[in-house]
Amino acid sequence: MARSRQLAPGIGRFSRSQAAARRQLYKGPKKSEKAAAAEVPPFKEVKVGGEKNGGTRLVPTSKAPRFYPAEDVRLPKKSRKSPKPAKLRSTIVPGTVLILLAGRFRGKRVVFLKQLDSGLLLVTGPYKINGVPLRRVNQAYVIATSTKLDLEGFKVDPRINDTYFAKATTKGSISAEAEFFCEGKPKPKEPFPEAKSGDQKEVDKVVIAAVRKQENLVKYLKASFGLTKGQFPHQMVF
16 A cells, blocks of 8 residues: 655645545445453462472462552542432412413413422413413422412322423434435424323313402413512512
């Protein structure tokens, strides 16, 4: 395999493509299956001369390093603490109307249902009133109001937990050819599961019945929360 000798400093006889063609790089890298390395035992038996030496001796196959680092390598400290869910605020009880401060539905008023095992709060709009579906939120991003609904006796289905909101993993990826013929079209939306739609209607049926018992509460849940100039949330009573 001839190399591209230099005609002048930095200038070769062959171009980059010509040199690659002469090296037959278009054939791809050579793949040779290497035989699996045999397992080496940690010790080997060596014959030793002398009547008082026992005749044989076990010697380690790999020698220990002659030099060691001057300073010990620091290892991360092992923590025995396990993460625990956040304690629920005393102002948040089932039926409390919350104001969302972050996320897609920020500014919306929702009804608190229960705290999940992860520490997140399960809330609903209800969806029929302000468009907020069953959702998990962090209590650090909500304002608890003094408005409360009477949800005594209502228990959320135990199926609605953290795994209920986990996204389904799709196996396999779209091939390059299929992606090319899509012509940049957006991916088709997957239909909303009928089971989750039924769960939403069952929960909202109870919540809406409790909302209609209080005057002007439907309008209150529909209205979005916002601040104008000169208004400070820490000086307000919700």
